[in-house]
Amino acid sequence: MKRHLVSTADLTRDDALLILDTTEEMAQISTRAVKKLPTLRGRTVVNLFFEDSTRTRTSFEVAEKRLSADVINFSAKGSSVSKGESLKDTALTLQAMGADAVVIRHSASGAPKRLADSDWLHGSVVNAGDGTHEHPTQALLDAFTMRRHLNPGRGKDLAGRRITIVGDVLHSRVARSNVHLLHTLGAQVTLVAPPTLMPFGVDSWPCETSYDLDAALPKSDAVMMLRVQRERMNAAFFPTQREYSRRYGLDLGRAAVLPDHAIVMHPGPMVRGMEIASEIADSARSTIVEQVANGVSVRMAVLYLLLGGSEPAITTAASPTEEHTK
Amino acid sequence: MTMNSMSNNSSNTNSSSTRRVLDEGDISRSLTRIAHEIVERAKGAEDVVLLGIPTRGILLARRLHARLAQITGRDIPIGTLDITMYRDDLRLKPARALEHTEIPAAGLDGKLVVLVDDVLFSGRTIRAALDALGDLGRPRAVQLAVLVDRGHRELPIRADYVGKNLPTSLREAVKVKLVETDGLDAVLLGAREEQPSHGEQPPPGGQQDQQHSDSSDKNAGSTQ
DSSP states (O other), X not given: OOOEEOOGGGOOHHHHHHHHHHHHHHHHHTTSSSOOOOTTTTOEEEEEESSOOSHHHHHXXXXXXXXXXXXXXXXXXXXXXXXXXXXXXXXHHHHHTTOSEEEEEESSTTHHHHHHHSSSOOSEEEEEEEXXXXXXXXXXXXXXXXXXXXXXSTTOOOTTOEEEEESOOTTOHHHHHHHHHHHHTTOEEEEEOOGGGSOXXXXXXXXXXXXXHHHHGGGOSEEEEOOOOGGGOOSOOSSOHHHHHHHHOBOHHHHTTSOTTOEEEOOSOOOBTTTBOHHHHTSTTBOHHHHHHHHHHHHHHHHHHHHSSSSOSSOOTTSOOHHHHO | OHHHHHTTOHHHHHSTTOEEEEOHHHHHHHHHHHHHHHHHHTTTTTTEEEEEOTTHHHHHHHHHHHHHHHHHSSOOOEEEOOOGGGOTTGGGSOOOOOOOOBOOTTOSTTOEEEEEEEEESSSHHHHHHHHHHHHHOOOSEEXXXXXXXXXXXXXXXXXXXXXXXXXXXXXXXXXXXXXXXXXXXXXXXXXXXXXXXXXXXXXXSSOOGGGOOSGGGGGOOOOO
């Protein structure tokens, strides 16, 4: 039976809540003196990173080590991939070495899905970000952070909460994963971006869209600022950085119109002064550092639920069973 | 989880093969006696910490806590200890949801920890609990209180405080019912059902050690 986490669109509401509730328990581990569980002892997890990432890879690595898994880091730089090896051959190699799970980050959208659907690997595939497609564990940690602030408690969802996601939605896998997951959890998501940075076909997503940040802010329970991904931009999407910052950056004036309880989020890495003012990033309502801490707990929960038993506790698209999908 | 779904299993309660071993009064008197024994053995229970093992161990720990408060006049620290991630049969069954672990703020170092569970059977739950404790602190000593000891140990583990020693056959199932989850206080002894009757999915072919389908068997090991 397959057991993967490729897209948040595959998660049912029950799955998502199970992951968030499990995360709540995992978060306690991080406060202990001995931050270690024997749960994945003897399992091998390969972090297969074809794209640069410090934060996500480190976060996964910490999560894997806290669950006592054997961790192997495999990055494209300095590996056989730079010599021209294909994804298939890399996967076959990892399979031959006995990987129980592969955490994959790839610049091509769909690479994790390809791995999950293939029979190259028998282990679990966890998507750690693929191109401009999805980044499910980031969305889960965002949802966990939101739930803690906006509707705390086991079994609670985000029903009726208004989440505004601002910035480079076009290139953002974080936005896409968040839209699906937050919709599943009952939240109302509004995407705010300049027209050039709004993805094609966004009207079919389960969310609203707007070009006007100032109109969206006063009714937001959480605002998530996205980085402008210049490394993925091969065209001029906006005239100048300063103009972007003036219209879509979160500065002190804009933060002042947020409701008192609203939180400010950023998936990182952030560019201070561009999409978010330094004062806001360091303010009490910013959850940016907390998100990083929650990232470890969420990834522990996902790895535990996928690998901890004889079969995964969460239903994914690859293993739809009747009683679970409805 | 496993235990909650058991309460729906009332048909078994009525069947002629099920026998009531302890009733409400018996359970209450057992817990009162255990509370007194704890105070006696710990010479006043100055440094006692109660840790309930989910699900029914937590409820029993709360009841012991109330009795200890009556006896000693002090508020004994109480917490919960989920042992799921320390189980030795984790990879034999589907991954399961975690229960809540809550350690009292004062910690466990140097304390006398009394683990509380409903049924002592194979001893595997307690082994897992001891492993979990090792990661949480260094208690001065660890003791075990159970409502029912049904025998058939698979590990060298024994209870310090026992509500009732209940000789059983492996074909029998011990069910502890408590008001908080099941609407009544009782310990029932009946035939073990052959079919998995709880909410969990049956294992995907092969391993059928899932036959222990009742609350007392959460720590079941091999049945041989």
